[in-house]
Amino acid sequence: MLRSVALWIEDRLHLAKLFEATAGHRVPPSTNSWFYVFGSGTLLCFVLQIVTGTCLALVYVPSTNEAWASLEYLNNEQFLGWFLRAVHNWGSIFMVGIMTLHLVQTFLFGAFKYPRELTWVSGCVLFLCTLGMAFTGQILRFDQDSYWGLGIGASIMGRVPFIGAPLVHLMLAGSTIAGETLSRFFSLHVFVVPGTIIALLSLHLRLVLTKGINEYPKPGCVVRKESYEAEYEAMVEKTGVPFVPNVIGKDLIFSGCLIVAIVTCALVFGPQGPSGPPDPTLIHTAPKPDFYFLPIYAVLALLPAYMETFLLLIAPVLGIALLVFLPFYSGTGEKSYRRRPMAVVVVFLALLTATLLAYLGTFAPWSPHMEAWSGAATPVAYLKGRTPLELQGAILIQSKQCRNCHSLGGTGGMRGPALDTVATRLTHDQLIRQVIQGSGNMPAYGKNLRPAEVTALVAFMQTLRPSYQPAARDSTLQTGR
């Protein structure tokens, strides 16, 4: 009975043929490697995101008035709502991570070279779409960070010459962040971008079947347009093995571990946010992007202002063009990373830069600590044995909010230099000038401090040096000594 049903299905659907042409297609045995599991891992994350995302959409309300409350409901009242939100969040983090590994692996293994240009191009666009999902998803978590994140996005759009204002309107679905803005991002996150991803993914997988998966590159084996495809076909003909069941084992093990890792992270760390409600009048907030965008957040604080518009508008276009067109200017030759030292250097530098910037982004040393002036204690050692004038200065350094940007005893802002040893660097006159006129990144306080206050402030700062280090001296005065 079972057999006849199976035969009937086979007769109608020709599944055996389909299997042979897809899952069972023959691949070079060298691809049975742990380096080849990241593509299927990314695909698994995507499927997980679709499933959990669909479930979340059963409850989530894409309305500016109710989105935040529906997220709170998901976290606290909906049965296992917190778990699904956590899995969706960690699924996205893992998806971006595994996809980056996939990108790095295919780059280092020369998989983008002839004849797999289109596979690479579609993969790059898929990568950008995934980052788009990350950004729009962060907006759907409609809290303070999300609201101000939209403002940041609009401000970036507003820098585009000539069509800046219409672009801002297009992004926000109007002239301000309001009801239609969230609906727009909901539509992008739930319909437009996932639909694009599914279409591109089909193309991507189709290309893997038509042009074959990249063989594990051997140093010295050079890709030539005239001979590569014939050589590849001959190799698959001679030594090829079916992907299922011979090669898929490692993918299955990796995918299983991936799900366990995502679920573990979800259980241990729980869902992310929402932070405070998206009420723009609650201005005591320090908006921060999710970790994928921390490098951009960091670079926007660290670059000189004149480079910003270039970095925001032109550098991404150049960077994406370099990546997408890679197979068209480097489509042949050596594939192995062992013979492509520059490729390895590029990957190393790119990952190092992104990691360092993201690390800086986690504690944002460029942001003033808004509560330091009233909340950070003055180290007792800096107050012992000081004159009343100096103590008055110690009070002023707090009350005039200097601590928001300057730390003492390791607490306070890091926007400006720490003041613990300032007396070893600046003389009395230099301190006065710096306070009154400001310079570099320091505002001028001349209008906001009375002369007596400047005197007290500088008197206190002159005591800020270790006993074993001399105070700074004015070198121009030394001749007269």
Add this chain to the structure above:
Amino acid sequence: MNDNDQKSDCGCGGPAAAEIAPAQPLSRRNLMLRIGAGLNVIAGALIGVPLLGYVLSSFTGKSQMSWISLGPLERFPQGETRLAVYRNPVSKPWDGDTAEVPCWVRRIDPGTFQVFAINCTHLGCPVRWFQESKLFMCPCHGGAFYEDGAHASGPPPRGLYEYQHRVESGELKVLGGHLPTLAEPL
């Protein structure tokens, strides 16, 4: 199964049509193809053009600015800078809290005001006023502005955005209606 077999046996026109089609003159088939394709281009335009118009309406739409009251003048003491909130004049019923827009009002003397947008000119984060140091500070990338809105330090490319304002029947009014950006300041 029998049902299926019978259906395929009875020949409901499918095979017959297939036999006739190749016998048709080539030019006539081309004509049908062209009419069909042309019709679909027109049909596509009939759907596509309104669709693009719908989606891109915000791209071509202009900001609707209007005068909104920030409250009676007494709310703003002389020599101080206070947070004021107005409701966005173009708000929708489902906007919720997002329609409440904050701004900073500085009263210099009885008749002179400055009203600043909350958004930092760098990337739009909310700036905070510090009365003691008389500075606006931005929490995102460390921009700072003096009390008159001028750029003091950090990455912002210009001073704070300033609302047009006027005093009318004892109330302070500002001209608002869009999110200020470098492309479209207030």
